[in-house]
């Protein structure tokens with residue numbers, strides 16, 4: 001589904017991503033791990049079109065998408081969520097979902113410009129989809145609460161819900177577990193698994209929570225100094241001496 005070939009990203013002389021190559025199979029949940037500064041976020045920015053690589057290529061669904069904007073990629077079904085959820089604080093949870101532009105409409109909105117009946121029908125569909133999404137996420141009880149007042153975990157669930165409004169194919173999740181309490185974390189894991197198994201979403205996660213990675217992810221890719229150090233299943237990667245060594249500098253031996 002996604003193929004990275006020799007990706008390089010230089011920031012005024014500093015090489016943050018250094019010849020990164022790997023592929024992500026459709027239907028997988030891939031974890032991207034590595035110590036601070038390994039280049040994970042920069043790589044996400046490259047895949048999501050927020051940065052243009054210095055060199056190398058990115059293919060998505062068989063098409064060379066290197067250098068395409070995040071907007072163009074979004075319309076192809078590649079969606080990124082953020083470490084800090086980007087909800088609109090003053091809007092309700094329901095409105096936040098309704099604000100997400102449906103990836104597939106695009107020109108349809110323009111075509112509907114003179115046909116208000118159609119627009120209204122489409123609005124009603126979007127509202128229904130937003131309610132269905134809240135129900136799936138078990139957030140119906142906060143549908144009319146301001147998103148800014150939700151807990152950290154509820155905001156993460158809402159962020160996941162925003163991807164569901166777009167019929168995403170590949171979702172990049174940036175530290176989904178960060179700041180989420182244990183109860184909501186289990187719920188978030190369960191929803192990610194359902195989206196993956198039943199709705200065919202492919203995920204790539206940047207994550208530091210090893211419990212979540214062990215439960216959800218295969219393969220696990222460990223980056224260090226801008227390149228892929230090792231790729232394999234959780235146990236293989238976690239027990240690899242090079243991975244422990246890469247983490248040693250910052251966490252005194254703890255891979256987490």
Ligand SMILES: Nc1ncnc2c1ncn2[C@@H]1O[C@H](COP(=O)(O)OP(=O)(O)OP(=O)(O)O)[C@@H](O)[C@H]1O
Nearest residue numbers: 011014015016034035036037038039040041042043
């Ligand atoms: N816009 C930028 N300009 C200059 N250097 C940058 C820029 N963005 C990232 N870097 C540098 O690139 C390296 C990789 O950073 P990146 O944020 O991708 O790492 P990371 O693996 O996501 O780390 P963390 O786990 O701490 O978020 C770091 O040394 C960082 O300082």
